[in-house]
Amino acid sequence: MTSKIKVFPGTPLREVDFKEGKILYRHDEMNGQYAWDTGIGIGSYLAALKEGVLLGSYCRSCRRTVVPPRTVCEWCFRPMNSYIPLKDTGTVNTFSLCYITWDLKRIKEPEISAVIEIDGASPLHGIMHKLGEVDPEDVHIGMRVQAVWKPADEREGAITDILYFKPIKEG
């Protein structure tokens, strides 16, 4: 259809028109700064990450272990009963090969986002992280992986204290 139209109506805009101030617009940057209180559940999780431990919490009425830990069970609305240290190994539930960075740059080697169901947590309870030391071709749902931690003296109590998860070499 459009190939039949020789000339489109209207006035075309060029980048130079903006530079020369012919097109009026207003640019602004937001100064929005926040300092979120992490609270009891997530605060405990971050403190444990600093120690190189993945922490979950357990609900006795649902018999469910969740990670990250929380103070309330989202299924039965009862307070969680205890905190449980978990292994830093797990299984890929789902993943994606991301060829565009968060700020829209195209990349050749993809970043690999994944939800990893952590060993010791209930089924479908995992943490959101990235995969590394792996050929994107080899990543698959059900793949066994293990956390790669920052050195202890560089950990600061943040989700980035784990650099990524890498495949566990079987056998």
Place this chain on the structure above:
Amino acid sequence: MSERVAIIGVGWVGYRPSTPEVSYKELTYEAAVKAYADAGVNPRRDVDSFITVAEDFIEGTSIFDEYVPDQLGAVLKPVHTIGGDGLHGLATAHMLIRTGQSEIVVVEGHSKASNVVTLPEVTAYAQDPIINRPLGLNTDFIAGMEMNRYLFETGTTLEQCAAVLVKNRRNALRNPLAPYGADLTLDEVLAGPPLAWPLGRYEAAKHADGAIVIVLASEERARSLCDKPVWVIGVGWCNGAPSLESRVWGDVPYIQKAADMAYRQAGIRQPHLAIDFAELDDTYAYKELQHMEALGFCRPGEAGMLIEEGATEPDGEMPVNVSGGSLGMGNLLDANGLARALEVVLQLRGEAGQRQLDEVEVGLAQSWRGVPTTSGAVAILSN
């Protein structure tokens, strides 16, 4: 369809200048547990719909609906978030029940104002980005200009505005929820530093953290669950002209319209006679006087005289903000309207402790979304 809607449970946490030990989710959970215990409902089994009031810029997370369900027991249930004040949430719950869509509805509002490091800058993002914000003024200037025009048109004095602050912070001394109770004199307030003259620094409510959860039900469910239902007999809301250039500055017609809507539903023609007490927006001291006039408690220019005569004191003819208001309890951002409604519920149930008013049957709660908005709501409750 249910003709009548009742508040059957309330829960709250705070209010405090900061709450570093808990996340906003944990803060809200505590208020929700109290409200559900008060109402005798299990959120997983009994509640049909959940409403949160929150503003994405204040929360620091966009599409805030996503962060709501777990702390309310609302996972896999109907949930929505309203970018409005708590009374807008209450009005929505009222509609959901009146239409027969739901029988039990929960409304939640919270403030983690302490977590917003650049709150004045974030607030400035409510100004028009092209023709107002480039002037680079702290958003409180809008309150200063409104107050100036209000005083000019009505003859209300600086002393009368300061008297609101003295009354409300003294009322707060008898309210364990209120962090900003104080026994001040008029002279101390008037001698304080200016904020946006004629508005003084002390006359702007300080912020606080807190959470409030309210459970509403249809008449049938309310009667079976609750022995002290508080009926929502009228709700109204309204927005004025957004433009700073051409809005009405001395008066707040949108509050008058919101009140008219609520009065019509409640069958109230003479509000000063029908209403026993009121919890009004006082995020700036002069606003309480302006709101009294817009609500028809008196004629324009008379609210200042009423406060001088003590008519709005707890033992006066029309107690206003016996809770301490926002000046005494703190500015809870979009939870303000629910804080107002909560106090009305506690008074109507006779559970307001040391500050309990005698023989109250009808109370009014009113909210305003703060500068630079002309957005307000009114709820009328009865026991």
